[in-house]
Amino acid sequence: MIALTLACIVLLLGLAVAGAFVASAASGRTIVYGGSLGISAVSLLIALVSLAGTPSTVTLPIGLPWTGAHFRLDPLSAFFLTVVGLGSGGASLYGLGYGRHEHEPQRVLPFYPAFLAGLNLVVIADDAFGFLFAWELMSLASWALVMSHHREPGNANAGYVYIIMASFSGLALLLCFGLLAGPTGSYTFTAMRAVHPSPGIAALALVLALIGAGSKAGVVPLHAWLPLAHPAAPSHVSALMSGVMTKVAVYGFIRIAFDLLGAPTWWSGTLVLAIGGITAVLGVLYALMEHDLKRLLAYHTVENIGIIFIGLGLALAFGANQLPAAAALGLTAALFHVFNHSVFKSLLFFGAGAVLTATGERDMDHLGGLIHRMPKTAFAFLVGCMAISALPPLNGFVSEWLTFQAILLHPDLPQWGLKLAIPADGALLALSAALAAACFVKAYGITFLGRPRTRVAADAREADRFSLTAMFGFAALCLLAGVFPGVVIDLLAPVTQALTGTRMPTQLGVEWLSIVPIESARSSYNGLLVFVFITVSASLTVLAIHRFASHALRRAPAWDCGFPDPRPETQYTGASFAQPIRRVYGAVVFRSHETVIMPPPGSTAPARIEKHISDPVWDTFYAPVAAAVWHLSLVLNAMQFLTIRRYLGFVFAALVILLLALALWQ
Amino acid sequence: MAVIQGLLVQGVQMTLVLLLAPLLTGLVRKVKARLQRRQGPSVIQPYRDLKRLLGKEVVLAENASWLFRVAPYVIFAVTWVAAALVPTFATGLLFSWSGDLIAITALLGSARFAQALAAMDIGTSFGGIGASREVMIASLAEPAMLMIVLSVALIAGSTQLSTIADYMAFSAVGLRVSLALGLVAFIVVALAENARIPVDNPATHLELTMVHEAMVLEYSGRHLAMIELAASLKLLLYVSVIACIFVPVGLAQGYAAGFALYLVKLAVAGVLLGVFEMSIAKMRVFRVPNFLGAALMLSLLGVLLLFVSEGM
Numbered sequence: 008m009i010a011l012t013l014a015c016i017v018l019l020l021g022l023a024v025a026g027a028f029v030a031s032a033a034s035g036r037t038i039v040y041g042g043s044l045g046i047s048a049v050s051l052l053i054a055l056v057s058l059a060g061t062p063s064t065v066t067l068p069i070g071l072p073w074t075g076a077h078f079r080l081d082p083l084s085a086f087f088l089t090v091v092g093l094g095s096g097g098a099s100l101y102g103l104g105y106g107r108h109e110h111e112p113q114r115v116l117p118f119y120p121a122f123l124a125g126l127n128l129v130v131i132a133d134d135a136f137g138f139l140f141a142w143e144l145m146s147l148a149s150w151a152l153v154m155s156h157h158r159e160p161g162n163a164n165a166g167y168v169y170i171i172m173a174s175f176s177g178l179a180l181l182l183c184f185g186l187l188a189g190p191t192g193s194y195t196f197t198a199m200r201a202v203h204p205s206p207g208i209a210a211l212a213l214v215l216a217l218i219g220a221g222s223k224a225g226v227v228p229l230h231a232w233l234p235l236a237h238p239a240a241p242s243h244v245s246a247l248m249s250g251v252m253t254k255v256a257v258y259g260f261i262r263i264a265f266d267l268l269g270a271p272t273w274w275s276g277t278l279v280l281a282i283g284g285i286t287a288v289l290g291v292l293y294a295l296m297e298h299d300l301k302r303l304l305a306y307h308t309v310e311n312i313g314i315i316f317i318g319l320g321l322a323l324a325f326g327a328n329q330l331p332a333a334a335a336l337g338l339t340a341a342l343f344h345v346f347n348h349s350v351f352k353s354l355l356f357f358g359a360g361a362v363l364t365a366t367g368e369r370d371m372d373h374l375g376g377l378i379h380r381m382p383k384t385a386f387a388f389l390v391g392c393m394a395i396s397a398l399p400p401l402n403g404f405v406s407e408w409l410t411f412q413a414i415l416l417h418p419d420l421p422q423w424g425l426k427l428a429i430p431a432d433g434a435l436l437a438l439s440a441a442l443a444a445a446c447f448v449k450a451y452g453i454t455f456l457g458r459p460r461t462r463v464a465a466d467a468r469e470a471d472r473f474s475l476t477a478m479f480g481f482a483a484l485c486l487l488a489g490v491f492p493g494v495v496i497d498l499l500a501p502v503t504q505a506l507t508g509t510r511m512p513t514q515l516g517v518e519w520l521s522i523v524p525i526e527s528a529r530s531s532y533n534g535l536l537v538f539v540f541i542t543v544s545a546s547l548t549v550l551a552i553h554r555f556a557s558h559a560l561r562r563a564p565a566w567d568c569g570f571p572d573p574r575p576e577t578q579y580t581g582a583s584f585a586q587p588i589r590r591v592y593g594a595v596v597f598r599s600h601e602t603v604i605m606p607p608p609g610s611t612a613p614a615r616i617e618k619h620i621s622d623p624v625w626d627t628f629y630a631p632v633a634a635a636v637w638h639l640s641l642v643l644n645a646m647q648f649l650t651i652r653r654y655l656g657f658v659f660a661a662l663v664i665l666l667l668a669l670a671l672w673q
Numbered sequence: 674m675a676v677i678q679g680l681l682v683q684g685v686q687m688t689l690v691l692l693l694a695p696l697l698t699g700l701v702r703k704v705k706a707r708l709q710r711r712q713g714p715s716v717i718q719p720y721r722d723l724k725r726l727l728g729k730e731v732v733l734a735e736n737a738s739w740l741f742r743v744a745p746y747v748i749f750a751v752t753w754v755a756a757a758l759v760p761t762f763a764t765g766l767l768f769s770w771s772g773d774l775i776a777i778t779a780l781l782g783s784a785r786f787a788q789a790l791a792a793m794d795i796g797t798s799f800g801g802i803g804a805s806r807e808v809m810i811a812s813l814a815e816p817a818m819l820m821i822v823l824s825v826a827l828i829a830g831s832t833q834l835s836t837i838a839d840y841m842a843f844s845a846v847g848l849r850v851s852l853a854l855g856l857v858a859f860i861v862v863a864l865a866e867n868a869r870i871p872v873d874n875p876a877t878h879l880e881l882t883m884v885h886e887a888m889v890l891e892y893s894g895r896h897l898a899m900i901e902l903a904a905s906l907k908l909l910l911y912v913s914v915i916a917c918i919f920v921p922v923g924l925a926q927g928y929a930a931g932f933a934l935y936l937v938k939l940a941v942a943g944v945l946l947g948v949f950e951m952s953i954a955k956m957r958v959f960r961v962p963n964f965l966g967a968a969l970m971l972s973l974l975g976v977l978l979l980f981v982s983e984g985m
Binding site: 053137292338375376378379382389393396397398401404409411412414415418426427430431433434437438440441442444445447448449451452453456457458519523527528529530531532533536537540541542544545548552555557559560561562564565566567568571572576577578579583584585586587588591 | 730753768772773793798806808815827891898958973
């Protein structure tokens, strides 16, 4: 199995090379995206088959001399390979249509298969060198894709911030693996599993893993690059970055924290829970303040990463206290959300891309009324919005419901810190879910509903059939995973079995296809019945209404309390929709305030209202670091124009100081 | 045989909530009218209103999309399904395990999502104002609700309403500070979710104070009937959930006693709601977050106090 996966990766790399040659040809798009689609489909099949299989390993004589490259396909890798295969398959299908509008295909086509190869390679690497190599391949290829439209304002800056954060994340992971390798310096994962580091080293390694993988995943406060870089890429790449690459980062964290580090500690659970809760709420609040559709989606990825980390933190906390069943529940919830988010976030980015193609606009305040012009895209996007807002009977609800069921088990924990932290996290999770619904009412309502605010929105055209197929495929998956969650939970069982030593009860045997996390008297949920119930009662109502009530219908101007204003500017915009929420939460989180500037009496100048928002994370973490680097570079600038004698003097002084340090050390 | 009986009880439950919901709304209106020393319309006036609306033609705004026309049925069906999952006169409904209290909360969230979207479909400023205020209120009410669920579930060891009701009815739960805090918070949430005074005024048509009414401003005819019925159902649902968790009397004493006691509970709740609404003024919109934030804090405090009082 692993050999087949490696063959797929080699094919993708070959496709990347081929892409460089055929990029400017007319058929280049078909070759690259069609090839990627085929390879992704094969890779997805392999991953699904090997989910329940035994781990298979292979060592290839490449990479570092005399050591070789190790690869391994175990259930955890297989699950993430499934996510990667599904996401990249969908993105390639979408790219077949979307790529037609690409002005500079030679900037996209070679890097796209390389990016896919990097994503696949990370999850099957079985040594630190291979992992970091694949990680950097993934980062660099995606950076190239972010920079593909480098002339558009802001994109160059986004690429700059991204490459800095990506190097930072690679550095943290490098140090983490260095600590894990232990005194022997063995760099294969098998050897790292055998080493049991001291508590201090293990703690440091966990924090480094959280920084390294977390900054790639978009954990607050390391998320700053994400809302800049993800939207800058072409939309199918945005979908891959948000839907799949952040998941591969989550894989990195799970691999280190659950597999390589050995037994978890309760404080690591607390740390991950705290970070998860803060990430979830801050992410969605940022998203609510945003009026650029793609940036809103990118910020919303931050929220979902928070939800995934809450699940992982629960699994760590329960695992540390020898409660494997609860740990399995927490981990299943997190992995289920990984799958769900990869599906609906890809769908939403596809929709945003379709809107961008049709109108050339990402700013919602210039859109509106697209449901009339793009009805199919509007429908698929609506399904994605409902799924991401955790509304039953779709899939987002199931994973958040499972997380809640895991939260409810916290009285079994002995540590007071966790006992108090977990309910607080529950409150944060509930808050983020409610705010997510608000966020997507805004995104959908402003973009697709109402009246068109500009000419481009009024003249929009429906998306092409490849894009629509990809969107409808993912929308169907949202419904299927929500209606048959038991299937997904059972597929995840080998993964939790391998990582926590146990699994959730088998769900497929439960009557009526309900899901029962612990026991039926405690809690159960049946997505299928809820869906059937809603459908049947809605149809019955429609039938009854059409049988007994009046059929008369008349089109007339909107009522609007008697004073309808035909100008589209009188509609609510993104900013006005978010204003109540900004007043409630923003004053604390973003120090937001409004100033009203009234003209003096007699003046005919217009009155102005100005809103001010500051980003607390940027101001606290990034601005000081950037200022320090700037200051330091100004100081060191004086050293740039010295004579050769002085430079030699510096070298000599450095040597003496180092030797002195060595002497003192010993 | 047991399945047929179960199906029958489930069917009766679904019909019952549908039939009783307008009556509860009528009762609250009547109580309020009497407290204002008005005669007020009869308690069955909501049924007449529904009948009248169903017979009228729909006046649809020119740029309304399919979403605007589908939404009333979705809102109604989702609320109805949620109401069907709540034990009213007996526990152990056939399908009660298909969704727990969290699912019921989320189902109501689905209905609200549809309603807020429909409000924005026409592109009028009132639709926007209603939707944006509604989601702001929900962003505080929903976490409070889930925290209440958390504290109740920690006491009863289940999020399943039937199990909770059985536990509350038969175990020596006694008086618990957490439950008292939960009840207060629950009432606040129920007031907000049902657009009652002091959060919103169901009788108002003063533009600047509307939330729920602003969202349904463009609806007419049979669509409006569906939305009105769904709103009544939601009120009944919240009363039923409160009754089921905090006053589970009669749920296990056979259908006749359960039914009679359920009617009494509804009547008491209706009168209390009417009296409460008459004794308090509507809040400014930006005072509402404080009010709901207090509910959120109370419910969180309830969860934390569980450990202190129990030493669990």
